[in-house]
Amino acid sequence: MFELPEFVTLAAQINQTVSGKVIGQGVLGNTPHRFVWYNQSPAEFGRLTKGKTVGGARARGKWLFVALEPGYVLLFGECGGKMLYHAPGAKRPAKYHLSLEFNDDSGFTATTQMWGAMELHEAGQEQNRQYVKGMRPTPVDPEFTFDYFSGLIATEGNKRTAKSLLTQEQLIPGLGNAIAQDILFRARLHPRHPVDNLTKAQQRKLYTAIVKTVQAVVKQGGRYDEVDLFNEAGGYIRLMDQEATRRPCPECGGRVEKMAYLGGACYFCPRCQT
Numbered sequence: 001m002f003e004l005p006e007f008v009t010l011a012a013q014i015n016q017t018v019s020g021k022v023i024g025q026g027v028l029g030n031t032p033h034r035f036v037w038y039n040q041s042p043a044e045f046g047r048l049t050k051g052k053t054v055g056g057a058r059a060r061g062k063w064l065f066v067a068l069e070p071g072y073v074l075l076f077g078e079c080g081g082k083m084l085y086h087a088p089g090a091k092r093p094a095k096y097h098l099s100l101e102f103n104d105d106s107g108f109t110a111t112t113q114m115w116g117a118m119e120l121h122e123a124g125q126e127q128n129r130q131y132v133k134g135m136r137p138t139p140v141d142p143e144f145t146f147d148y149f150s151g152l153i154a155t156e157g158n159k160r161t162a163k164s165l166l167t168q169e170q171l172i173p174g175l176g177n178a179i180a181q182d183i184l185f186r187a188r189l190h191p192r193h194p195v196d197n198l199t200k201a202q203q204r205k206l207y208t209a210i211v212k213t214v215q216a217v218v219k220q221g222g223r224y225d226e227v228d229l230f231n232e233a234g235g236y237i238r239l240m241d242q243e244a245t246r247r248p249c250p251e252c253g254g255r256v257e258k259m260a261y262l263g264g265a266c267y268f269c270p271r272c273q274t
């Protein structure tokens with residue numbers, strides 16, 4: 001699944017490569033998928049996208065906004081899989097959930113693995129969508145300061161664990177189970193560590209781990225197990241994932257453990273993370 005850094009990477013690449021292109025044909029899903037959320041019929045999507053120009057793209061949390069000018073915004077959210085640019089003449093994937101063919105014979109397809117929203121809204125209306133409306137500051141926003149983070153723990157941290165703070169209820173939008181593992185390792189916190197007893201110093205360490213980890217993944221174009229707009233794997237090697245259980249902890253040399261907890265496997269070092 002894409003998390004904030006992958007969406008930031010995709011947005012930057014769309015801005016560089018796709019913005020300015022004129023849509024010849026927009027198609028929704030040539031392959032049925034129960035868990036892709038559309039808000040338009042295929043016919044309406046085709047009618048509304050035809051002749052529109054791709055404008056700017058931006059990411060917020062686990063959502064990607066792509067302007068289709070004039071007047072519309074294409075919204076992708078909570079999805080994984082592949083969002084790909086196709087050069088003129090390049091082979092398109094056999095299956096996709098959304099496709100845009102441009103007047104210069106290049107194209108774009110989106111194919112999700114598990115689920116995800118692929119919606120077309122009148123510009124402005126996308127801000128009223130559930131999960132977008134009222135979204136809290138994300139780790140790449142200037143509002144995501146230490147004071148803000150400390151306040152978030154004070155109001156939402158009661159009886160909550162570290163992993164829960166990072167991955168549940170969009171308290172910190174854009175973080176998912178994958179990046180949370182590395183954040184918790186850098187903060188030296190066990191996934192089940194209660195956040196309401198963190199000292200200020202531990203809060204600071206966790207805050208720094210969130211911001212630095214997100215920045216590191218963005219800088220390297222996403223995680224190594226996801227691909228970008230050009231079908232290239234990201235450069236960020238995860239510290240704590242399935243692979244990590246086969247090698248010693250990078251800090252203490254101890255054994256990295258796997259534990260199922262809160263919707264997804266946790267990988268952690270029980271000696272370093274307490």
Ligand SMILES: [Zn+2]
Pocket residue numbers: 249250251252253254269270271272273
């Ligand atoms: Zn360790």
